[in-house]
Amino acid sequence: MTLQTVPVPLGEKSYHIEIGSDNLEHIGEVLETFAPVSSAVILTDRNVQQLGYAQRVAENVSLRGIDTNILSIEAGEQSKTVETANALWNALLEDGTDRRSVLLAVGGGVVGDIGGFVAATFARGIRFFQVPTTLLAQVDSSVGGKVGLDLPNAKNMVGAFHQPLGVLVDTQTLATLPDEQFLSGLGEVAKYAVSLDADLFQFLEQNTESVNKREPETLQKIVVACCKLKAGIVAEDEFDTKGHRVLLNYGHTFGHVFEIMSKFTLLHGLAVAAGSIHAAKLALKLGLIDETLLNRHLALFKALRLPTVLDTEIDWEQAAEIMQYDKKTEFGKLCLVLPTGPGQCQLIDDIGTKLVAES
Ligand SMILES: NC(=O)c1ccc[n+]([C@@H]2O[C@H](COP(=O)([O-])OP(=O)(O)OC[C@H]3O[C@@H](n4cnc5c(N)ncnc54)[C@H](O)[C@@H]3O)[C@@H](O)[C@H]2O)c1
Ligand SMILES: [Zn+2]
Secondary structure, three states, rough: OEEEEEEEOHHHHOOEEEOOOHHHHHHHHHHOOOOOOOOOEEEEEHHHHHOOOOHHHHHHHHOOOEEEEEEEEEEOOHOOOHHHHHHOOOOOOOHOOOOOEEEEEOOOOOHHHHHHHHHHHHHHHOOEEOOOOOOOOHHHOHHHOOOEEEEEOOEEEEEEEEEOOOEEHHHHHHHOOHHHHHHHHHHHHHHHHHOHHHHHHHHHHOHHHHHHOOOOOHHHHHHHHHHHHHHHHHOOOOOOOOHHHHHHHHHHHHHHHHHHHHOOOOOOHHHHHHHHHHHHHHHHOOOOOOOOHHHHHHHHHHHOOOOOOOOOOHHHHHHHHHHHHHOOEEOEEEEEEEEEEEEEEEEEEEEEEHHHHHH
8 A cells, every 4th residue: 555644734843644554664765854864863662672663763764874773661651751751861962862863752652752752852852753653652642742751640741842853654563562552542543533533433334344453554544544633633733722632532531530540550542432432422411412323433332342331330429520630621610522423523511520420
């Protein structure tokens, strides 16, 4: 299948997302268009390094005569800390990284977030480039320029907006992704479809089997559709101040509660999937959608093997309390992104917590 490109129009900070299959070796060619590049620091995590992706990127970049160095962090959310950032800043310093260097993040959302943050802050900002290797990172975290790290009790609390030079997606890397991680990314894909894109919704319904088999052509179509949606919204609201980006958060208010209640053992995209179904049930109760649409949501999520309910009992009183702290709650009034039609959603304000608990 041919390569596809999705533009992210952000004035001087505009960039392209190149999406293909088996196109990892394109990286050197792409990087060359950003000359002069004095050196490339390739940040990855131990799992991704073992799979050889960072090495393939490094070898290809070196072919263009650019010095490369691979830095590897422990895999997982526990690496998104100020301690990791500190270690990386010092490694960059030792490595002689300068303002003409580029940091390439080769990995999932963790590598992209911390790599982008280190790039945003080292020497008051060096360039960075994203090579996302999880489905979640390919359809979501690598696009939009939000980078950052966690504080011990607050996820993504410290960060910056630092747009990448570009993004290169090789859907072939998804072949090695553990099933649960693939499903977590698929949770975000299904979210985009049911809340923002009626065509993608229908495409998924008609292609569940090839999605589940991770067929490269199908994955490419999905990643292109999701990147277009996210790029469109980011272009209208780069710094998340105008409220447009809130529409990316369908299923997230409930999802966030489920993540907290599971003490973060439930993967984000799976929590979002179950959260989307709760939001759709609430929308039915409020008369925003009809039963046929709710049933379409349920059937699609089941066919994709996404959770529609949680295994654990939910303490709705505690849930309501957590929701009060949600960033979409204004003056104590709960606001939720709810579906209003196939591939459509709206921010609905002032929803009673009692109604939420009954969903
Ligand atoms: N910046 C944003 O806009 C944004 C948006 C959404 C999520 N996020 C962040 O993204 C992070 C989650 O990202 P994630 O789900 O990619 O998690 P992750 O980066 O932890 O990756 C998940 C696991 O998959 C492994 N992995 C990565 N690529 C692989 C491959 N091709 N084959 C096999 N294993 C592979 C990783 O080593 C890791 O163990 C969270 O920290 C979240 O806050 C950021
Ligand atoms: Zn999400």
